[in-house]
Amino acid sequence: MRQTPWQRALLYTVVVVWSFVCLFPFYWLATTSLKTPLAVSRGPRYLPTVDYQPTGEHWQYLLNDQRDSLLRHFRNSLIAATGSTLLALVLGSMGGYGLARYRYHWRHLLNWRNHDISFWIISQRFLPPALFVVPFLLLFSQLNLVDTHLGLILAYTLFNIPFAVWIMRDFFVNLPIDLEESALVDGATAWQTFVRIVLPLSTPGLVSVAIFSFVFSWNEFLYALMLTNYEAITLPVLIAGQNNTRGIQWWYISALTLAAVTPVVLIGLALERYITRGLTAGAVKG
Amino acid sequence: MLYRQLWLPILLVIGVVLGGCVAAAPADQAPASGEAESAAKPFAGQKVVVVTQTGRSIGGPVEDYAPEWEEMTGGDVELQQFAFGELFEKIITAFETGANDYDVLIFPADWAGDFMAPGHLEPISEELLAKLEPEDIIPLYGERITAWGETVYALPYDGDGHMLYYRKDLVNPASPYAAEFEAQYGYPLDEPQTWSQYYDIAEFFNGREVETAGEMAPIAGVAEAQRRNAQSYWVFLSHAAGYGKVPGNPCFFFSCDNMTPQVNNPGWVQALDDYIRSRDLGPAEQLQWDVSDTRVQFPAGAAVLNIDWGDVGPISYNPDASVIVGQTGFGVLPGGDRYWDYTTGAWVEEVNVAPFIAFGGWIIGVAADSEVKEAALDFAAFMARPELVKQLAVTPDTGINPSRYSQFEDLDLWINAGFDQAGAEDYLAAVKDSISHPNAVLDLRIRGSAEYLSVLDTEISRALAGELSSQEALDNVAAGWNEITDRLGREDQLNQYRSAVGYTE
Amino acid sequence: MAGPQSTVPEAAGTDRAHERSFKRIFLLPAVFYLLLLSVFPTVWSLGISFTDSQRGARTTSEESAGFLGTGVQLTARNYVRMLSDQRLHTAALNTIVFVVGGVLLQYGLGFLLALVLHQQFVGRNLARVIFLMPMMVTPVAAAYMGRMLFDTRISPQAHLQRLLSSLTGTEISIPWLSEGTWATAAIILIDSWQWIPFMTLLLLAGMQGIPEEIYEAARTDGATAFQILRQITFPILLPLSITAILIRGLEIFKIIDVIVVTTGGGPGSATESLTMYLFDTALTFGNYSYAAAISFALLLLVILFATLFLTLGRRIAGQNSQ
CATH class of the missing domain: 3.40.190.10 (Periplasmic binding protein-like II)
Structure with missing residues (x-):
């Protein structure tokens, strides 16, 4: 599509303004992480060495003194997020495929059809977390799952499946059915068709689900707080914990937040490419 | 073949669940440390x-x-x-x-x-x-x-316990502001002994340009935590103690006869009026400040007066966090100018110092x-x-x-x-005088205290935000406290409160 | 173009012997998983909502045995109490404001930004990366950032306000976080900063799936860019939009971490959300039965709203596709 100069100017203005909105908080974190307490509490200071004397003290404290603790939380977040993302991908894409390609009619069970089932699945996200964490704790303490990576993975998968099913269902519905039909005609089972033909075509959908699931699990706070005690505790709990009675240590929180965000951003960015590549391919084919 | 495919995903789930349970089961093996070593190191x-x-x-x-x-x-x-x-x-x-x-x-x-x-x-x-x-x-x-x-x-x-902090370089009888203050209020400028003196000083300095760390800048009268859902209700209780604590009677929050909440009596209402006054004599964002903020801001020179636990003492001497090293005065919390004796239902017109052992x-x-x-x-x-x-x-x-x-x-x-x-x-001296004060008030430490205090926290925050008057807010608290007490069992709660404050009939 | 619900193409091998089994293979693992993990919490909560369960409401002499005492008596008191609970009503109202405000802002801006990213321009890949970044931040951390940037003393925007005040001679001072309406706005802004990328990503994915031929045809017919947007892009994206709005709405409905960090529910009761109130009731006060009753009332309401929303959305999408 050709753009007029005005459209072009508008386009770039929006891009620049919104990039600033997105990036400035990150810049502010970076500069705050180099400030002394007084440089923070006595008004805004913008540029290191220009209007305040930077200090590496907080980074040093985080990466040296607190390294063990940081790595422990880090590792736990990584395990919980990866585990639940994989599980949600497997179960979610299968469920989504089922709902997209077959008609279900549970005659003996409430007489449910596809869209009732879909609705029930998404309704799992309606449950108010603040209360349901209590029966979860009861259940998990019976099963010895409190403070384990597996416990968190199981819980997060529960939260991720509904999105995974819905997003994947929408993707599969829009996939052209001819390829699957010809595979079936060639004698492949539905399962083989799904694994060999459908999944590779659905990379963008799978990647979106993976990003959302990973980001959700990496960042979840309430269940991480209540379901873990020491061994499996994750990063958001560590970050939230920085508000202590000693005063909010903006400088330290900033360093910590940057450290916590970096890997997700990297993973997200690495994956994001596949979405666009896949999508473009889809558009050409479409 | 078909069934193998069916089992695959199900097995995956079951496998992960079971595997995890096994892995999660407590490892009971005793550490295999040598006899000799465990004798020397009992908890090896x-x-x-x-x-x-x-x-x-x-x-x-x-x-x-x-x-x-x-x-x-x-x-x-x-x-x-x-x-x-x-x-x-x-x-x-x-x-x-x-x-x-x-x-x-x-x-x-x-x-x-x-x-x-x-x-x-x-x-x-x-x-x-x-x-x-x-x-x-x-x-x-x-x-x-x-x-x-x-x-x-x-x-x-x-x-x-809570105590008073103030800018000693500004508030003292030889301060450059002493003459003006005395002319205005009729008594010498010094550590406030009562809440009315506290507010005189706050009002006198609020918004005034004073020298802090070599810079002339406007300063706020007070820095008091007023954030909701934080630790600020303790600051309010410090205000309330002087007006509502009856000397010689350990029962402050409730009457020890029947667990009647005292929170909405005129003494407490006066304290909430004061606390609302602090809102207007502090920095604009004070409503969002917790104790953790005021103890950053007060040493950074934001205000003349501050109420906090003992922590501000050492912080004020830390040159990395404080621009007022050596310029901080420490004192027992101001007393009420009068106090409400709920047993007689009347104000008693005498100064009532009642340090609050918050927390x-x-x-x-x-x-x-x-x-x-x-x-x-x-x-x-x-x-x-x-x-x-x-x-x-x-x-x-x-x-x-x-x-x-x-x-x-x-x-x-x-x-x-x-x-x-x-x-x-x-x-x-300030810390010791507070905690050894005969009229000191202990914090609420009975079953359900978290809920009692949360009700208080919510309602005083509403009063601070102007949603309710002091009396309405504290009436709500009293109603909420009665509801909690009844839900938990009034008799039980009364016994708990009595033993918590050391009340004997 | 039809909503995902309305087209469920029958698989080609419908009449194959194992078709029924394959149907199950695909759907049942997810269904069983959800059942397995959510049945107990749901049943437990429903049960306890009809009791008096309250932490500490036992005589102290008793051993602290079990969570549910014996001799439980059933009561509907908790459900009655909700009707007169002012704090609950305020929290519900606040939550609705967050949901409506947040969804409108996020969908509107998200759509706009998706349109922008759908254009060809130099640096598009970089922009896509930048626009996505806020979503990666832990909500707790985003809230800390927000609190830092909405501060009225030490933040750059406060500095800007002071500059503007001295330039214009009028006092400009926005009481972010310490005045009810502004605090509500600040929370919506923080949540939106973080989640607009979610909308953008989903809608962009949808836009890229629209075949170029449809646009070509419209352009040959002489349609303006705005007409194309209104009559092609928007209707085609409607089903996806409905899913995206539903998901975001549900998530905002459960907002807690951002509020706890920024305002703590204050000033007054201006920003307390339902989840915050539930957290207090269940975990701080230990009043599990009442929290459970509220949860179920909410669950019913949410199901009602979601059904209405989906039905309405499907109807509109259906009309558009004809």
Whole structure:
């Protein structure tokens, strides 16, 4: 599509303004992480060495003194997020495929059809977390799952499946059915068709689900707080914990937040490419 | 073939679940340490998990001194920290659902009703207490705050109470502002003794350009925590104590006859009016400030007056965080200019100093369901030993405040920690006068105190935001408190309150 | 173009012997998983909502045994109490404001930004990366950032306000976080900063799936860019939009971490959300039964709203596709 100069100017203005909105908080974190307490509490200071004397003290404290603790939380977040993302991908894409390609009619069970089932699945996200964490704790303490990576993975998968099913269902519905039909005609089972033909075509959908699931699990706070005690505790709990009675240590929180965000951003960015590549391919084919 | 495919995903799920359960099952093997070694190191291979709030203030000393204990006993200490705002919910829910993993708990004394009363903590034996020089511990901490009924459930670690901080360079009879102040208010400018003097000073200075760290800048009258869902209701209670505490009557929150809430009596209403006045005499964002903000802002020169726990003393002497080193005055909380005697239903026109022992300090307990009870008790005693807490009270980045007589006697400790002689004397006198004051008010420490105080917190926040008048807000609190009391059982609650304040008929 | 619900193409091998089994293979693992993990919490909560369960409401002499005491009596008191609970009503109202405000802002801006990213321009890949970044931040951390940037003393925007005040001679001072309406706005802004990328990503994915031929045809017919947007892009994206709005709405409905960090529910009761109130009731006060009752009332309401929303959305989408 050709753009007029005005459209072009508008386009770039929006891009620049919104990039600033997105990036400035990150810049502010970076500069705050180099400030002394007084440089923070006595008004805004913008540029290191220009209007305040930077200090590496907080980074040093985080990466040296607190390294063990940081790595422990880090590792736990990584395990919980990866585990639940994989599980949600497997179960979610299968469920989504089922709902997209077959008609279900549970005659003996409430007489449910596809869209009732879909609705029930998404309704799992309606449950108010603040209360349901209590029966979860009861259940998990019976099963010895409190403070384990597996416990968190199981819980997060529960939260991720509904999105995974819905997003994947929408993707599969829009996939052209001819390829699957010809595979079936060639004698492949539905399962083989799904694994060999459908999944590779659905990379963008799978990647979106993976990003959302990973980001959700990496960042979840309430269940991480209540379901873990020491061994499996994750990063958001560590970050939230920085508000202590000693005063909010903006400088330290900033360093910590940057450290916590970096890997997700990297993973997200690495994956994001596949979405666009896949999508473009889809558009050409479409 | 078909069934193999069906099983694949199901097996995956089941496999992961079962695998996890097995992996999660407690590993029961005893550590295979040699006989000789375990004799010398009694807790070899035992892991003690300590839980407390985040930050160096309370947990820092555990990080610093645990290696010494590990070396001595062969045990292994792990520290887990949570934000203050989540610590209570986290621990109590873990206790109640049987999901508790913690052995040693360093927790605020006013949770006693919820932790000690239901038996979640291990009673502390006489022998253990005897090792900690009990005669040195200020009785308020040793006998009241760490005990439930007759049984001691925790070890004293930290002392805590609210006190007054002010800019001594501005507020003193020789200050450049003294003459103007005296002309305006008719008495000399000095440490405020009553709340009306406190507000005179606040009003006099609020918005005025004064010199702070070499710069002329407008200063606020007060820096008081007023944030909702934080620790600010304690600041309000510090206002209320002077107006509502009846000398000689230990029952402050409730009447000890029938648990009638006193929270909406005229004394408390006056206190809330004052607290609302503080809103207008402080920085604009004060409604969003918690104690954790005011204790950053006051030392950064934001205000003339401040109410806080003992922590601001050492912070104000820390040149990294404070621009008013050596310029801070310390005092007992101002008294009420008069107080409401609810037993007679009338104002008594005399100054009533009633320091509020807000919070009561962090104390160390051992979980009753701990699997390494011996080691946990030993570590608790190690952290609470007199030499250590004495040192900790003067370490600037800890929040450990004095709880022992000896901490007040050793001035050198404080001077070595950065205080100047006069400042150390002033600070220690203020702390000691507060906690040993005969009219001091103890925090609410009965079952359900978290809920009582949350109702209070919500309603005073609404009054601060202008949604309700002081009287309406506190009437709501009284109604809420009655509802809680009835729900938990009025008779039970009355007995608890009586024993918590040491009331005898 | 039809909504995902309305087209469920029958698989080609419908009449194959194992078709029924394959149907199950695909759907049942997810269904069983959800059942396995959510049945107990749901049943437990429903049960306890009809009791008096309250932490500490036992005589102290009793051993702290079990969570549910014996001799439980059933009561509907909790459900009655909700009707007169002012704090609950305020929290519900606040939550609705968050949901409506947040969804409108996020969908509107998200759509706009997706349109922008759908254009060809230099640096598009970089922009896509930048626009996505806020979503990666832990909500707790985003809230800390927000609190830092909405501060009225030490933040750059406060500095800007002071500059503007001295330039214009009028006092400009926005009481972010310390005045009810502004605090509500600040929370919506923080949440939106973080989640607009979610909308953008989903809608962009949808836009890229629209075949170029449809646009070509419209352009040959002489349609303006705005007409194309209104009559082609928007209707085609409607089903996806409905899913995206539903998901976001549900998530905002459960907002807690951002509020706890920024305002703590204050000033007054201006920003307390339902989840915050539930957290207090269940975990701080230990009043599990009442929290459970509220949860179920909410669950019913949410199901009602979601059904209405989906039905309405499907109807509109259906009309558009004809």
